[in-house]
Amino acid sequence: MKIAIVDYGMGNIKSLESILKHLGAPEVNYTKNPESLFSSDKVILPGVGSFGEAIDNIEKRGLRAIIEELAIERKKTFLGICLGMQIMANSSEEAPDKKGLGLIQGNLTRFPHSKLTKVPHVGFNQVEFGNDSTLFKGLSSGCDFYFTHSFKLTNNSNIQKGICRYGEEFIAAFEQENLFGTQFHPELSQQNGLALMDNFLRAKQC
Amino acid sequence: MLRKRVIFTLIYNDGNFIQSRNFRHQKVGNIKWLENNYKFQKISYSLDELIIINASKENKNTQDFSNCVSKLVEKVFIPVCAGGGITSMKDAEVLFNKGADKIILNTALYSNPELVKSLSLKYGAQSIIASIDYKKINNKYCVYINNGEDNIELPLDEYINHINKLNVGEIYLNSIDKDGTGFGYDLSPLSFIQNKITTPLIIAGGAGNSSHLIEGLSHESVSAVATANLFNFVGDGLPKARREMIALGVNLAKWEEYSKE
Numbered sequence: 334m335k336i337a338i339v340d341y342g343m344g345n346i347k348s349l350e351s352i353l354k355h356l357g358a359p360e361v362n363y364t365k366n367p368e369s370l371f372s373s374d375k376v377i378l379p380g381v382g383s384f385g386e387a388i389d390n391i392e393k394r395g396l397r398a399i400i401e402e403l404a405i406e407r408k409k410t411f412l413g414i415c416l417g418m419q420i421m422a423n424s425s426e427e428a429p430d431k432k433g434l435g436l437i438q439g440n441l442t443r444f445p446h447s448k449l450t451k452v453p454h455v456g457f458n459q460v461e462f463g464n465d466s467t468l469f470k471g472l473s474s475g476c477d478f479y480f481t482h483s484f485k486l487t488n489n490s491n492i493q494k495g496i497c498r499y500g501e502e503f504i505a506a507f508e509q510e511n512l513f514g515t516q517f518h519p520e521l522s523q524q525n526g527l528a529l530m531d532n533f534l535r536a537k538q539c
Numbered sequence: 540m541l542r543k544r545v546i547f548t549l550i551y552n553d554g555n556f557i558q559s560r561n562f563r564h565q566k567v568g569n570i571k572w573l574e575n576n577y578k579f580q581k582i583s584y585s586l587d588e589l590i591i592i593n594a595s596k597e598n599k600n601t602q603d604f605s606n607c608v609s610k611l612v613e614k615v616f617i618p619v620c621a622g623g624g625i626t627s628m629k630d631a632e633v634l635f636n637k638g639a640d641k642i643i644l645n646t647a648l649y650s651n652p653e654l655v656k657s658l659s660l661k662y663g664a665q666s667i668i669a670s671i672d673y674k675k676i677n678n679k680y681c682v683y684i685n686n687g688e689d690n691i692e693l694p695l696d697e698y699i700n701h702i703n704k705l706n707v708g709e710i711y712l713n714s715i716d717k718d719g720t721g722f723g724y725d726l727s728p729l730s731f732i733q734n735k736i737t738t739p740l741i742i743a744g745g746a747g748n749s750s751h752l753i754e755g756l757s758h759e760s761v762s763a764v765a766t767a768n769l770f771n772f773v774g775d776g777l778p779k780a781r782r783e784m785i786a787l788g789v790n791l792a793k794w795e796e797y798s799k800e
Contacts, residue, residue, distance in 0.1 A: 344662065347609070347638035352616055381640070382663045416663070446737055449759075453665040453708050455739045456762065457542040457587060457792030477542060477792035479587075479618060481641075481665040481708070499541055521618045521640060523584065523794040 334358065334534070337373035339400070340365040341390045343416060344381030348520040356531050367399050374538065376409045380416030384441070384484070385428030387420050397434065404436050408511045410536050411436075415482060418507075418514035427484050436512055439489035439504065450500035453483040460505045460517070462495040467508055468515070469495065470532050476525050478505070478517035486516060511538075542792040543756045544587035544763035545781060546741060547772065549573075549611070551604060551623070553595045558769050560719030562672075562687040564594070567769050570607055577773045583615045585777040587792060590643060590668070590711070590765065593623030596686055601630050605637040612638035620668055626651070631658055635666075643711060645670040646684040648702055649691055655705045665708040668741070671698065673728070674715045680728050687715050695728060699735045710736055711765065714744035721747025721771055724755045724764070733760035747771050749780035753789055 413421045425441035457477040462469045485503035495506030506515045519526035557564040593604040622643030680695035714725035739762035746766040755764040
């Protein structure tokens with residue numbers, strides 16, 4: 334099985350590579366090469382940084398059409414993590430003039446700051462999910478994952494979701510056919526993250 | 540509910556890890572020594588985050604330091620923050636590429652605010668921890684930069700106002716007076732700065748046992764407690780402290796015992 338991590342110049346992927354290696358993924362390529370992306374079985378869209386810069390980098394490298402083809406036409410098992418998940422949505426308040434990839438319906442808004450909900454939302458928080466989930470298989474609903482973000486995904490009604498609360502509810506994870514996303518970092522979430530990444534590696538191709 | 544966090548801070552000085560006391564350094568051992576004696580990977584299962592600070596005073600070689608960071612983060616699936624002596628975008632890039640998930644800045648917050656803003660724009664505010672070293676002198680909270688050597692004119696509360704403008708993700712507040720003493724955290728500034736701090740707050744300096752960690756975390760304004768106390772906490776110290784804290788109902792994340800090798 335070949336895993337491609339999309340290289341669009343956004344941040345650290347070392348922990349991601351090392352968790353995949355640890356779980357025994359035979360071949361992991363960090364790449365922006367279209368051939369290498371198309372020949373992979375599964376694709377991960379990582380990302381740390383800002384929404385605007387992420388979209389700019391995707392456009393600059395000509396990756397928008399390639400990602401659309403991978404995710405929609407070829408139906409590769411596709412996982413967005415943190416900012417990688419955010420840019421799968423339609424838009425973000427962080428960069429209102431930038432168009433997201435639109436692979437799933439939803440928008441990102443900034444967490445309102447209050448005395449009890451400081452921004453960014455940093456640390457482990459509990460994620461609730463249904464028992465038919467592929468990503469969370471074998472984990473108990475309400476288990477802890479590591480978050481670090483200032484914008485949250487909301488208003489998506491017809492998608493399978495993992496829900497987290499920080500002041501209000503937001504979408505911590507989603508799955509829709511071949512498309513998966515986590516706002517949290519499974520690669521930084523100890524054993525719970527290892528279990529989730531293992532589920533992703535085992536997920537059947539669509 | 541968002542959990543509170545326990546963070547370990549490893550202090551690096553020219554190839555070795557050290558125990559600091561009031562910012563005076565005592566050499567403990569190099570990375571091999573740390574691995575052999577303390578099985579760092581195992582300890583990481585009791586931690587929410589790891590911070591590694593380059594406190595080398597003479598020669599802050601970012602390359603050597605980042606190689607060390609890279610070795611430490613292998614098979615450690617927790618967030619790792621690295622810093623100490625970051626003076627350019629390039630320094631930060633090297634650390635991120637070598638496996639840091641976040642960077643920690645101290646002197647640059649004061650001497651090069653533009654760099655901090657650029658780093659925040661590029662990597663996101665959540666990737667930047669602002670470290671503040673302070674001392675209490677005649678009941679005033681004085682801020683120090685350059686490895687705790689230079690006092691700046693801004694008092695702590697005004698310095699926090701300054702940092703709030705730089706778009707950082709967290710504040711790491713370290714008491715030089717309590718550093719390495721094991722006498723407990725200095726909680727005295729919290730009441731008067733808590734309304735100024737808009738980001739999560741990490742307190743550091745002084746933890747010597749689990750009751751100090753609990754005392755720190757019981758403050759509403761404290762998101763995380765950090766300890767750099769190699770002697771008291773590394774080995775069985777941290778796993779034991781975490782178990783005790785969870786048993787007492789402290790709001791910490793839980794995960795299964797590690798099984799896969």
